[in-house]
Amino acid sequence: MGHAVSENKTGPIEASHTIDNYLRTLTGLRNASQRLDEVFQSLPKNKPLIIFVRADNPPSGFLGMLIAYLSWPRDVRIVKLRNTPVEQEVAAIDPSSAAGLAFCSVSPPPSLGKAIRLGSNILLVPVPEANP
């Protein structure tokens, strides 16, 4: 128990204490839960967020789950990239069916255009709402 007593420090006593700690470690982003929440609010409503993670990289998978945790009440879909290139997985998605594409430790295809960088390991590509 001595090791557990000596490591870390108490607090901060904040509502998002745990998730902010994890996201800061994985992405370097401070107050990440608040920042991500603001970005997710700006995405088109009632459409799912597609999250791309690397199947062979546990931090990438964990980051994907943290994004899924924070993006409630939006539906999410986690795509685990194994041997298929990301371009192929992205091409299989109907743009009108998603609010955005989040890439966790994965480089998005250049064809998607400009992405929002959220710390060092998350890139978010919003899908613009089609005009009626």
Added chain:
Amino acid sequence: MILLQLAAAYITLLGAGLGATLLIFTRAARLNVIECGCLAWLFGTGIVSLLLWVCGMFASGLALQAVVTIACVALGLIGWRTKQRAGAKFALPLPRGAIEWILASLIVIEIATLFFVSCKHTLGWDGLLVWDIKARYAFINGGSVPASYYSNPGRAFSHPEYPLGIPFAELWLYLWIGEPHQFWGKTIFPVFYAVGAVLLALLAARLSRRRWIGLLVAGLLPFIPFLTEGSGGVIVAYADFPLGVFYLTALGYLLYSLGRNEPHSFLIYSSCLALLPWVKSEGVILWFILVLLGLVASWRQRKLRAFMLILGPGLILLGSWRLYLKLMHVVSASDFALPTLQTLQDNAGRIAPITCVLFSEIMKISHWSIFWLLTGLALAYLLFLFRNMRGLLLASAILLPIIIYSSTYLFSTWPSYTAHMTSSFPRLLLHVVPAAWLAIGLVLPLPKGDSLKVRF
């Protein structure tokens, strides 16, 4: 302000639990205040989480909080009035002699340290992504987990099929605080540790008839590295140790009820038994094991009719939860295949590697120190040198979960079933750790036999 709100959450939860405890102890003339406090916590978390689940189907927000608060206060008052009418008196048993005082002080220091360490650490993987996630979404949704959570395949990683006992105890705190607060929500886990340690001391002292033995095993409890530092331990807010505490309590009171005409021990056993599947999915396995042991104990004591009655609450809870999940169209992570004879036959080659992983795990000093060696010696003593009903039931309660848990990996769907076992099996072992300490405590005085001897 937040501390007052937190206190209100804890007081109402403990009030409901104390009410239930006092109703169980209706015929007792003298009530151990520490025992009542510990049981109040276990029953309180069970009652509040069940009330939130059931009432959450009809009410939300402040109305839900008010209904559950009124129910908690009413239960507390009914229990208190019953105690007053029966003329029962609270008693605080104090340690006697220097050794007992030293051991009791050690337990208090350990509990305080666990609280401190718990405040320093974040929620672990499961603590956040399996338990807190349900409490958080329920809070955002006004007090009930939204139906869309159960059916969203993208969130299957968070095991939507897991029961709500732990997350709804956290939710109760969130409702009072007014926000899903990961720091304060986590405080329930060191409380489970404190309750587990004290109940272990009480039960081991009663069963061994020596108080110092109870205090000694409770004092040794945190010296298991995996319990205090491991990825499934107390400080990272996993449900495994709380499940172990419910299991210990149900088992301990079942053993204590043997040969005694005290209905309350059997009632405590049955109440904790009913709550086992509500704490974690593996609680169903522990429920079946304790039902089997209870059946044996009741058959030998000719109390089969009472035993059949106590199965009701657990069966109703299990059935209701399964039905609820079906209605919610739950999507669950498929870590295990359906256990069929064909799958068993196909995977029979896994038996030897699984046994190897089992022994390699229990011999891992960095996880368990010499705990499993002590348990092995205690089991050998109980099974071969000191064969009586109590010893046999206790040994079965330790061995059966380990055997069944290991066997489940025969049906693992992971690409590497040994990797699956290595990652989750240590946590499952935590379920039997308090019960194993009880076995160690029972053999410490090296008993020679008593009136409960089994004839072979």
